[in-house]
Amino acid sequence: MTINGSDAVIKVDHVSRWFGNVVSVSDVTFDIRPGITGLLGPNGAGKTTLLRMITGLAEVSDGSITVFGESVRNNSDLYRRIGVMSEHETVYQFMKGREFVKMMARLKGVADIDMAADRAIGLVDLADASLRPMGTYSRGMRQRMRLAATLVHEPEILILDEPLNGADPRQRVYFQSLLKRLAAEGRTIVISSHILEEVERIAETVLLIVNGKLAASGDFHAIRAALDERPYHVRLLSDSPRELASALV
Known part of the structure; x- marks a missing residue:
């Protein structure tokens, strides 16, 4: 190859x-x-x-x-x-997962923030945990929610x-x-x-x-x-x- x-x-x-x-x-x-x-x-x-x-x-x-x-x-x-997910965690522990993804959508200039956030969170299968503070997540869950934030503008x-x-x-x-x-x-x-x-x-x-x-x-x-x-x-x-x-x- x-x-x-x-x-x-x-x-x-x-x-x-x-x-x-x-x-x-x-x-x-x-x-x-x-x-x-x-x-x-x-x-x-x-x-x-x-x-x-x-x-x-x-x-x-x-x-x-x-x-x-x-x-x-x-x-x-x-x-x-382009969507970028860095090695170092850049999340606020008190922030709910959905709020975090919506914040990234705003920064990327997404038109329909709510729809984009729900779609991205659905992709990583974390809808049930999206209203919980990210400080309550496991490391793997935080990584998945960070990926949702990376995907929110459909790069x-x-x-x-x-x-x-x-x-x-x-x-x-x-x-x-x-x-x-x-x-x-x-x-x-x-x-x-x-x-x-x-x-x-x-x-x-x-x-x-x-x-x-x-x-x-x-x-x-x-x-x-x-x-x-x-x-x-x-x-x-x-x-x-x-x-x-x-x-x-």
Whole structure:
């Protein structure tokens, strides 16, 4: 499977981002098509910085990024076609779920706020809990309500940064099923994670980011092959190092 093609929605071309002498993303190039693309890499690899540049929240130091053929930076019309769910929770614990989604609808300029909020909350199956304060929700429920807020303006692109963090197994299965349904409607979904098995269950294509660089891209056969070629460092700790050494030799 290849991710390059003429129908690419997002095009990242030789993009770099640095902060002073620190290089966060280095000369990264890839295209993203409709469907689910997994952005995989360890914590600190540059995934979040890359997502922030794709959504226009961070400036590109070098290279270019286009979404639907346009530069996303300072492009308010394009912002309305993108839904972003950051890694960090940005909810008011006292606010009811429906109020939170309606607030995001107002910020996005949605015409019929009530209808849009009810539709988005229905998509994540939280209508019964929508009038409760979000502080009473489980972590997984809060993530689903945050996704409803991300979907309230019906964006064509979803950018989800570590959305499954803290979710229990049941919530993870539900979340994965929901994202697959959304992708089947023609949306372009980019989901980041540092867990290979998590991305494997949901993404059709994977981008592997290591130390700010694109280490591999393609389907999971290509990604697993690339991981197998990388060296592993194993550190063993023991109160009896001599006995451990004897057992290993």
